[in-house]
Amino acid sequence: xxxxxxxxxxxxxxxxxxxxxxxxxxxxxxxxxxxxxxxxxxxxxxxxxxxxxxxxxxxxxxxxxxxxxxxxxxxxxxxxxxxxxxxxxxxxxxxxxxxxxxxxxxxxxxxxxxxxxxxxxxxxxxxxxxxxxxxxxxxxxxxxxxxxxxxxxxxxxxxxxxxxxxxxxxxxxxxxxxxxxxxxxxxxxxxxxxxxxxxxxxx
Amino acid sequence: xxxxxxxxxxxxxxxxxxxxxxxxxxxxxxxxxxxxxxxxxxxxxxxxxxxxxxxxxxxxxxxxxxxxxxxxxxxxxxxx
Numbered sequence: 127x128x129x130x131x132x133x134x135x136x137x138x139x140x141x142x143x144x145x146x147x148x149x150x151x152x153x154x155x156x157x158x159x160x161x162x163x164x165x166x167x168x169x170x171x172x173x174x175x176x177x178x179x180x181x182x183x184x185x186x187x188x189x190x191x192x193x194x195x196x197x198x199x200x201x202x203x204x205x206x207x208x209x210x211x212x213x214x215x216x217x218x219x220x221x222x223x224x225x226x227x228x229x230x231x232x233x234x235x236x237x238x239x240x241x242x243x244x245x246x247x248x249x250x251x252x253x254x255x256x257x258x259x260x261x262x263x264x265x266x267x268x269x270x271x272x273x274x275x276x277x278x279x280x281x282x283x284x285x286x287x288x289x290x291x292x293x294x295x296x297x298x299x300x301x302x303x304x305x306x307x308x309x310x311x312x313x314x315x316x317x318x319x320x321x322x323x324x325x326x327x328x329x
Numbered sequence: 330x331x332x333x334x335x336x337x338x339x340x341x342x343x344x345x346x347x348x349x350x351x352x353x354x355x356x357x358x359x360x361x362x363x364x365x366x367x368x369x370x371x372x373x374x375x376x377x378x379x380x381x382x383x384x385x386x387x388x389x390x391x392x393x394x395x396x397x398x399x400x401x402x403x404x405x406x407x408x409x
Contacts, residue, residue, distance in 0.1 A: 152403060159399050167387050177388060184391065188402035234336065242331025248367035251374060264378045286379035311340025318368075318375040 148198050155195065159188055162205055166212045169298070172288040173216040173280055175268065183219060187212040206297045213280075213298050220276055228275040231316045251325055263321070270320045278313040285310050330358040335365050339372055 146154035170183035190211050198207070239245055254260045271279050284290045284298065285306075292310075296303040335358055341347045342355055359365045 155403065156396070156399050159402075160395070163391070163395055164387050167391050168384070171384055175382075177390075181390060181394075185398050185401065188398055189406045192402045193406035234333070237336075238331070238333040242333040244332040244336075244364050244368075247364045248371065250367045251371050254374075260378065260381065263374075264381050267375065267378050268382060282379065286376055287382045289380065289383065307340060307344070314340070314372060314375055315336060317379075318372050321375060322371060 144198050144200055144202060144204070147195050147204075150195060155192060158204060158208075159191075162208050165205070166208060168288045169209060169212045169284065170216050172283040173213070174219055175283075179219055183212060183215045186215045190215070203297075209294075209298045217276070217280070224276070228279075229273045231275070231278065231312065232319065234312075234315070237319070248322070249326075251322070263325075266324055267317060267321055270317055270324070273320065274313060274316070278309065278316075281306060281310045282313050282317070286314070330354045332358075332362060332365055332368075335359065335362075336368060339369070343372070343376075 143154055143158070147158065166187055167180060167184055170187070171177065171180035174180055174183065187208065191208055198204075237245060254263050271282060274282065280299070281295065284295050285292070290298070292303045292306050295301070295306050299306070301309075335355055338347060338351060338355055342352060347355065359369060
């Protein structure tokens with residue numbers, strides 16, 4: 127069962143653990159890593175969607191954390207600290223492997239006329255009840271996310287795939303929660319738009 | 330409310346964060362507008378498909394190798 131946000135990110139951990147970590151207590155570091163293992167892997171995997179790359183990011187995260195462990199403050203929220211390290215490593219990997227530039231997201235205004243009515247009407251999509259068809263649609267969606275700017279794709283991965291809360295994402299990315307919500311909604315609208323175009327073309 | 334207003338407020342609506350009046354206006358508009366009803370349904374499908382892309386559990390490789398990874402980290406990382 128997932129820990130509540132307050133325990134994962136927001137709360138102050140007990141001082142003895144931080145002090146043990148700062149003095150390079152190997153058992154304390156092992157305990158810390160195990161506590162956050164699944165979440166760190168989840169961040170790495172959802173952002174990169176490559177299992178081996180996620181494993182490499184996990185290793186890099188642990189290595190970076192141990193290297194800088196003496197810099198921990200008494201009030202450091204350890205889950206957030208580790209999560210930020212993992213996210214930074216994931217970002218570096220994404221930057222190094224991106225082969226073509228992301229597309230600009232559409233201007234919402236372009237979808238509507240001056241009176242706010244939709245120019246091209248939305249239509250319902252065919253129901254995808256069976257697992258195979260849903261799987262195909264999901265893979266199309268993954269491919270479409272490659273067109274997103276990295277920051278938008280990252281929010282989508284953390285929120286809609288990894289299911290982190292808006293508060294958690296705010297802590298990890300340094301964005302205000304309201305900003306996270308706005309950008310995420312904008313990204314969902316764009317993905318929906320691109321997916322609609324693909325499905326229309328496939329009919 | 331226009332179709333564009335609805336699209337802009339849809340995220341807050343789905344998060345249950347729209348004030349009562351705005352929520353009522355959105356639902357009234359959707360009730361009258363097939364185009365926006367289609368938007369609501371396809372937006373939900375998009376979000377639901379994303380959720381299905383999560384890995385359900387940490388791979389065996391992580392579970393089996395994790396202690397070795399921690400050891401490696403402590404060996405590789407020189408103190409700052």
